[in-house]
Amino acid sequence: xxxxxxxxxxxxxxxxxxxxxxxxxxxxxxxxxxxxxxxxxxxxxxxxxxxxxxxxxxxxxxxxxxxxxxxxxxxxxxxxxxxxxxxxxxxxxxxxxxxxxxxxxxxxxxxxxxxxxxxxxxxxxxxxxxxxxxxxxxxxxxxxxxxxxxxxxxxxxxxxxxxxxxxxxxxxxxxxxxxxxxxxxxxxxxxxxxxxxxxxxxxxxxxxxxxxxxxxxxxxxxxxxxxxxxxxxxxxxxxxxxxxxxxxxx
Amino acid sequence: xxxxxxxxxxxxxxxxxxxxxxxxxxxxxxxxxxxxxxxxxxxxxxxxxxxxxxxxxxxxxxxxxxxxxxxxxxxxxxxxxxxxxxxxxxxxxxxxxxxxxxxxxxxxxxxxxxxxxxxxxxxxxxxxxxxxxxxxxxxxxxxxxxxxxxxxxxxxxxxxxxxxxxxxxxxxxxxxxxxxxxxxxxxxxxxxxxxxxxxxxxxxxxxxxxxxxxxxxxxxxxxxxxxxxxxxxxxxxxxxxxxxxxxxx
Ligand code: HEM
Ligand code: SF4
Ligand code: FES
Numbered sequence: 332x333x334x335x336x337x338x339x340x341x342x343x344x345x346x347x348x349x350x351x352x353x354x355x356x357x358x359x360x361x362x363x364x365x366x367x368x369x370x371x372x373x374x375x376x377x378x379x380x381x382x383x384x385x386x387x388x389x390x391x392x393x394x395x396x397x398x399x400x401x402x403x404x405x406x407x408x409x410x411x412x413x414x415x416x417x418x419x420x421x422x423x424x425x426x427x428x429x430x431x432x433x434x435x436x437x438x439x440x441x442x443x444x445x446x447x448x449x450x451x452x453x454x455x456x457x458x459x460x461x462x463x464x465x466x467x468x469x470x471x472x473x474x475x476x477x478x479x480x481x482x483x484x485x486x487x488x489x490x491x492x493x494x495x496x497x498x499x500x501x502x503x504x505x506x507x508x509x510x511x512x513x514x515x516x517x518x519x520x521x522x523x524x525x526x527x528x529x530x531x532x533x534x535x536x537x538x539x540x541x542x543x544x545x546x547x548x549x550x551x552x553x554x555x556x557x558x559x560x561x562x563x564x565x566x567x568x569x570x571x572x573x574x575x576x577x578x579x580x581x
Numbered sequence: 582x583x584x585x586x587x588x589x590x591x592x593x594x595x596x597x598x599x600x601x602x603x604x605x606x607x608x609x610x611x612x613x614x615x616x617x618x619x620x621x622x623x624x625x626x627x628x629x630x631x632x633x634x635x636x637x638x639x640x641x642x643x644x645x646x647x648x649x650x651x652x653x654x655x656x657x658x659x660x661x662x663x664x665x666x667x668x669x670x671x672x673x674x675x676x677x678x679x680x681x682x683x684x685x686x687x688x689x690x691x692x693x694x695x696x697x698x699x700x701x702x703x704x705x706x707x708x709x710x711x712x713x714x715x716x717x718x719x720x721x722x723x724x725x726x727x728x729x730x731x732x733x734x735x736x737x738x739x740x741x742x743x744x745x746x747x748x749x750x751x752x753x754x755x756x757x758x759x760x761x762x763x764x765x766x767x768x769x770x771x772x773x774x775x776x777x778x779x780x781x782x783x784x785x786x787x788x789x790x791x792x793x794x795x796x797x798x799x800x801x802x803x804x805x806x807x808x809x810x811x812x813x814x815x816x817x818x819x820x821x822x823x824x825x826x827x828x829x830x
Contacts, residue, residue, distance in 0.1 A: 338641050366785055367795045368822050439795050443753035446686050446794030452587070452600055453679035455653025456752065459804035465752055467797060538798040544820025 350504040370439055375539035377432040381538065384425050387569045395508060396434065396575055405508075406501040413489065433475050463534035470531040477524035512576035525570040532562035550559060582608040582669060585677040588633055591690050596824075598690070600679075614639060615647060615655060616671055618680075635691040642666040642807065648749070649679040649694055654828040655746035655805045660799035661746060662704030663807045683745050686756035687791045700791040701743050701759060707787035708780035709763045711772050712745060715817030722772065731769050738765035747810070748801035758802040760788045761818035762810045768821060778825035785822055 384510070391408055400548050412418050452528050457466055463470065485507065488494065494502040536558030545554070582604045589802035591598025608617050615637050618767035647664040651657030657667045664760070672678065680694065688696040713719060739762075747758035764781050767773030773780070796815060803812050 342653075364820070366784055366826070368788050368819060371795060371819075371824070372823060439797075441798070443794035446754040446792060447684055447752070449684055450685050451650060451652075451653065451681055451684055452589075453653045454682070456801065457656065459750060460752075460799035464797060464799040522756040534798070541798045541812065541816050542796075542819055544816045544818075544823060548813075575587030 337351055340503040362508050370435055371542045374435050377428045378535055378539045379430050384522035392572055394573050402505040405498055405505045406497050409504040410501050436471050451505055470527045473527040509576055512573040513580050518573040518577050521573045524571045525566040529562050529566040536561055582674040584608055587679045589681045590693055594689055606735045608669055613665055614667040615665050634695045636695050640665040645744035652679050652748055655749040661807055661809055679764050683749035685748050687793045696744050704760055704784055704787045705763055708783040725771050735766050735769040737815055738762045741810050746805050750801045750805040755796045756788050756793040757796040757815050758810055760784055761814035765814045773787050778829045781821040781825050
């Protein structure tokens with residue numbers, strides 16, 4: 332009997348003095364690499380970087396809305412984006428950013444599952460949180476699958492196959508896009524994935540600021556409104572393109 | 582009122598548990614939820630069965646002992662209350678009520694609805710204090726000027742009763758709301774400043790060691806918190822940790 336008591340008392344978990352030396356052990360640098368919060372900072376930073384990327388990407392794509400008159404311009408733009416060195420560097424940073432964001436997100440999601448090994452029999456999460464915020468992993472995975480398909484269809488074909496050329500001798504990327512968006516299933520998939528992006532951003536945009544420590548009664552309502560607008564306008568912009576191209580080519 | 586109760590029964594930390602079903606009649610709507618549990622336990626004892634183990638102490642909403650995940654919510658329906666402050670008038674005659682323990686790897690079950698929340702104590706031990714010189718001429722706290730807004734924010738954070746509803750509610754079993762409240766109540770005040778960097782780094786480290794999940798900013802914790810602890814505390818912890826871990830040697 333007495334033994335178990337003594338034993339418990341010396342269990343480091345129960346003795347304050349055993350914990351206090353930690354106080355001087357963890358250096359700042361190791362905290363920034365190993366901690367749970369560090370994983371979250373990277374999530375937020377890569378997420379916001381990808382938000383910026385979406386704006387640039389959308390701006391270029393919107394020229395497609397001009398229809399056939401945009402063919403030469405769009406093809407020249409594609410050539411520029413894939414050959415101008417600073418843009419090439421930026422695009423490789425973007426690929427890395429997406430991979431980092433996806434892997435980090437996966438690690439966080441797995442750790443979170445482990446933190447609750449036994450689930451509740453009765454759950455009512457809808458009363459205290461929004462759906463998007465609870466499904467970032469699923470939404471992110473949908474976006475990831477989309478990115479892989481999208482890269483396979485456009486980027487891979489542009490880089491590794493021979494395409495017909497236009498009047499200026501540039502690869503006719505415009506033609507490839509139009510051909511793809513003549514297929515209903517492809518347009519449907521596109522629009523669906525943009526919906527996933529919208530929900531991802533609806534929670535993610537605000538969440539990234541919170542993660543980085545920006546939450547203040549003065550600014551947070553504005554950040555949330557901005558995030559709401561962003562999460563609707565950007566995916567809507569992307570989704571309109573396949574629909575418009577499809578309709579123009581009926 | 583007549584109620585059907587679905588209660589998690591588990592004999593010990595390592596035993597397998599299951600949901601047991603009980604009927605209780607004669608429940609008054611003026612009873613608190615814990616009094617309803619007392620009625621159930623009296624009946625079980627009379628029948629020679631093992632009563633349901635649950636935590637409780639003050640029964641006036643200030644100690645944080647009472648837990649219970651009731652019908653999918655920490656401390657049941659209602660906002661800003663603990664289970665002892667939940668009354669049976671929040672339910673209807675004939676209702677089925679699910680009663681489960683807090684679920685988190687970091688809160689192992691001791692018995693039935695009682696979980697071990699000492700992970701919270703260890704987080705506090707790792708940095709939730711200020712070092713005061715007690716040589717005989719300790720500065721009177723009231724002699725230190727503090728802006729009212731800081732004092733109010735620190736007090737709000739200090740109202741956390743360590744109940745664990747935030748962890749129980751969070752889909753990730755994250756303890757960020759609790760930890761950030763315990764960090765904020767000190768770091769907002771002049772007395773807490775000298776140790777602020779070490780505190781945030783060590784308390785976050787201990788939080789990670791205990792096996793709590795990561796925050797995904799769902800905000801469920803702040804909604805279910807009986808003391809209305811705000812997510813602003815979590816953001817404060819995030820930025821203090823970022824600063825501390827980049828500038829601390
Ligand atoms: C262009 C595409 C994407 C953008 C703009 C984006 C943006 C964001 C933003 C801003 C956040 C919030 C970060 C935070 O809470 O601090 C976030 C979170 C998240 N993202 Fe993405 N994301 C994208 C793609 C992806 C992909 C491809 C995946 C995974 C396969 C993914 C998985 C996640 C997960 C799991 C979270 C939640 C992380 C957490 O809070 O712990 N995202 N995303
Ligand atoms: S933050 Fe709120 S829910 Fe969490 S332990 Fe403190 S009082 Fe309980
Ligand atoms: S018993 Fe103390 S808060 Fe409920």
